[in-house]
Amino acid sequence: MSNSDGTVFDYPIGKAKVWVKICGITSYEDGQLAIEYGADALGFVFYPQSPRYLPLSQASNLLSRLNILKVAVLVNPSLEEVEILKKELPIDLWQLHGEESLALGHRLPRGKIIKALRPPFEQKIKEWADCTFAFLLDSPSEKWGGSGKPFDWGKASLLRQHYSYPFILAGGLNPDNIQRALREVEPFGVDVSSGVEKYPGKKDKKKLLDFIEKCKKPTHPVS
Numbered sequence: 001m002s003n004s005d006g007t008v009f010d011y012p013i014g015k016a017k018v019w020v021k022i023c024g025i026t027s028y029e030d031g032q033l034a035i036e037y038g039a040d041a042l043g044f045v046f047y048p049q050s051p052r053y054l055p056l057s058q059a060s061n062l063l064s065r066l067n068i069l070k071v072a073v074l075v076n077p078s079l080e081e082v083e084i085l086k087k088e089l090p091i092d093l094w095q096l097h098g099e100e101s102l103a104l105g106h107r108l109p110r111g112k113i114i115k116a117l118r119p120p121f122e123q124k125i126k127e128w129a130d131c132t133f134a135f136l137l138d139s140p141s142e143k144w145g146g147s148g149k150p151f152d153w154g155k156a157s158l159l160r161q162h163y164s165y166p167f168i169l170a171g172g173l174n175p176d177n178i179q180r181a182l183r184e185v186e187p188f189g190v191d192v193s194s195g196v197e198k199y200p201g202k203k204d205k206k207k208l209l210d211f212i213e214k215c216k217k218p219t220h221p222v223s
């Protein structure tokens, strides 16, 4: 694979392993299940309007007990909110899911940001490339995230082929469509919330296991 400008990069295409983030974790039980099933990261939503919102008062105890990469999911947070979370919680990655300024991004650890993208993708990728761990492609939603609606996989595939940055595919993924999504997009990672739930904020054990197992199987013969 190479970029449109001819630069070649080593991309884990066709590898069995895709990076899996399970988002909207609100309990130790669900978090520990996801860990046991093989997830690579857990997402905790600190956006109060979300049905998966995790109050700070519950987050400290919960996150300290879960031995996995921990992602704080934020939507247009104030600098004060960010500083409080930085001080209070063992966060590994910061997912900025709104229309955050680059100035706010520069107040977070470099290379530890997952930036959710909205059009115009190209401009945002250019702006944020230097401080991100990965870009996240999620379906547009007035709720900002957790919509259960699929992203445009064709667009995701084009972006992944054009840029050498890691892309995480999100939006409406579930055990029934994940293998087709992996074949079509071949993303660095995937991220799911509602597609593995019984109801918002509560994961479904069978869906969770099914989803993660399908992510770990080769999507096609490894070359």
Ligand SMILES: O=C(O)c1ccccc1NCC(=O)[C@H](O)[C@H](O)COP(=O)(O)O
Pocket (backbone or CB within 6 Å): 023, 024, 043, 045, 047, 050, 051, 052, 073, 074, 075, 097, 138, 143, 144, 145, 146, 147, 148, 149, 170, 171, 172, 173, 191, 192, 193, 194, 195
């Ligand atoms: O999950 C939420 O409720 C949420 C609310 C507001 C902003 C972000 C939110 N989730 C962030 C995620 O990374 C979700 O996993 C992503 O939006 C995909 O959600 P789903 O389509 O339900 O799988």
